Amino acid sequence: MPVLELAGKNITFNDEGFMEDHKQWDEAVAREIAAKVGIPELNERHFTVLNYMRKAYEENGTGPSIRALTKQSGIPTKELYELFPKGPAKKAARIAGIPKPQGCI
Amino acid sequence: MTDIFAEPNVLGAEDETLEPVKKVSIVISRGSLEGVYPGLIMANGARMEGIEASIFFTFFGLHAIVKKKMNKLKVATVGNPALCVPDAMGMALPTFLGAIPGMSAFATYMMKKEMEKIDIPPVGEFIEMIHDAGAKLYSCKATVDMFKLKPEDFCPQMDKVLTVGEFYELSAGSQIIFT
Numbered sequence: 001m002p003v004l005e006l007a008g009k010n011i012t013f014n015d016e017g018f019m020e021d022h023k024q025w026d027e028a029v030a031r032e033i034a035a036k037v038g039i040p041e042l043n044e045r046h047f048t049v050l051n052y053m054r055k056a057y058e059e060n061g062t063g064p065s066i067r068a069l070t071k072q073s074g075i076p077t078k079e080l081y082e083l084f085p086k087g088p089a090k091k092a093a094r095i096a097g098i099p100k101p102q103g104c105i
Numbered sequence: 106m107t108d109i110f111a112e113p114n115v116l117g118a119e120d121e122t123l124e125p126v127k128k129v130s131i132v133i134s135r136g137s138l139e140g141v142y143p144g145l146i147m148a149n150g151a152r153m154e155g156i157e158a159s160i161f162f163t164f165f166g167l168h169a170i171v172k173k174k175m176n177k178l179k180v181a182t183v184g185n186p187a188l189c190v191p192d193a194m195g196m197a198l199p200t201f202l203g204a205i206p207g208m209s210a211f212a213t214y215m216m217k218k219e220m221e222k223i224d225i226p227p228v229g230e231f232i233e234m235i236h237d238a239g240a241k242l243y244s245c246k247a248t249v250d251m252f253k254l255k256p257e258d259f260c261p262q263m264d265k266v267l268t269v270g271e272f273y274e275l276s277a278g279s280q281i282i283f284t
Contacts, residue, residue, distance in 0.1 A: 002109050017109035037110050065224040066153060067234065077237035086155030094110065104150055105224050 006032040018099050022057065025097030034095045039084070042095075046083050049075055053096040063093045063101040128157040130276040132283045136165025136174075137181040138213055138228075142220075144284040145169070145231050152238035159279075160235070161272050163245035170242060170263045171254065175228045180212040188212065229260070236262035243267045243275075 001020065002013045007028035012020040019025060027042075030050060034042050042050075052073035056064040066089055070077050084091040089101045129151050133144035144160060151158040168174040182188060182203030189195040202208065217227070226234060236242060244259065246268045267275070 004109075013109055015109070017111075033110070066149075066238075067224050067226055070234075077234050081152070081238055087153060089153045091155075103224065104146060105226075 014099075016100060018094055019097040022054065022097045025054070029097065030095050033097075037091055037094060038086070039091075039095070045075060045079065046095075048073055049080065049083060049092055050096040053092055053098060057096075057098040062103070063089070063096075063098050065089075065101075065103045065105045067105055126151075126156055126280055128276075128279040130159050130161060130272070130279040130281045132161045132163060132281065133166035133169060134163050134284065136168040136178065138178045138216060139180055139185075140284070141166065141169045141178055141228060142225070144282075145228070145235060146225070147282065147284070148240050149231070149235050149238060152235065152240055157279075158235075158239075159241040159243060159275065161243045161245060161267065163248050167244055167248050167252065167254070169228055170232060170244060170260050171258050172260050173258070175232065175260060178213075178228055179209045180216050182209045182212050191215070232260060232262050241265075241275075243272065245269070245272075 001015065002017075003010050004013065005011075007026070009024060009029065011024050011029060014020055027047070030047075031042050034040075034046070039046070049069065052069060053063055056062075056068070056072075064072070066077070066080070069075070069089075069092075070080055075083070080088050080092075084095075093099065093101050129147070131144045131148050131151075133141055135141065144166075148158045148160050162170050168178060180188075182198065183200055185203070186197065186200075188198045188203065190198050198208075198212075203212075225231070232242065241264045242262050244254075244263055244266050246266050248254075249266050
């Protein structure tokens with residue numbers, strides 16, 4: 001499994017590029033992953049999404065659906081797609097350090 | 106080292122030169138609940154993956170974007186031999202029972218309840234979500250003329266009425282999916 005050095009830590013990823021252990025995550029790691037997937041700067045709104053996703057994952061063992069994400073984090077669908085262009089669910093999960101989302105919605 | 110963050114990953118593809126899907130044009134032609142949802146789910150799923158998506162609503166599929174109809178779509182309980190009660194693994198529902206008044210409303214209620222559990226929104230909310238996600242929603246001109254529909258009959262998310270020719274023009278580079 002690939003190991004990358006990000007923000008001074010050795011982070012293990014699975015073959016699809018999702019973090020193996022979400023506990024290795026911190027904001028600096030998130031910023032470095034984001035830069036690698038085409039989001040050069042993470043702002044407060046990005047972190048609202050990321051923190052909500054991490055919370056949902058810790059509670060349910062899976063990332064939230066886009067519907068739950070927009071309703072409960074207070075970030076509207078349009079903005080979510082602007083914050084994480086080209087595939088918000090997967091991209092946000094990647095940056096949030098949680099596994100690939102399993103739902104279809 | 107290969108880029109582990111490469112998106113979208115073409116999973117399981119033996120031929121690594123295969124291009125990922127970039128654009129889909131989905132045709133929704135049926136107006137029952139089970140006729141409309143697959144197309145909506147596929148369009149929304151496409152946007153979630155960063156795939157460009159548009160939906161062309163034609164014939165009774167148009168009901169999904171007509172304000173007065175969109176939230177009243179029903180499951181077809183007649184002429185649907187796959188329909189079982191109380192769930193997919195239950196007993197087949199004979200067509201003559203499906204014709205009893207209220208049966209379609211009941212089947213619709215049951216299906217909506219199950220959909221809500223897995224976070225599939227009602228049609229109106231789903232259309233709004235898909236539109237906000239950047240998908241384009243088009244209606245078929247022949248159907249609009251045939252049903253004598255006016256612009257005010259449509260939900261505000263409907264982008265444009267298209268002829269079939271225009272639909273093909275806008276689908277350049279798309280995979281066209283008929284549902």
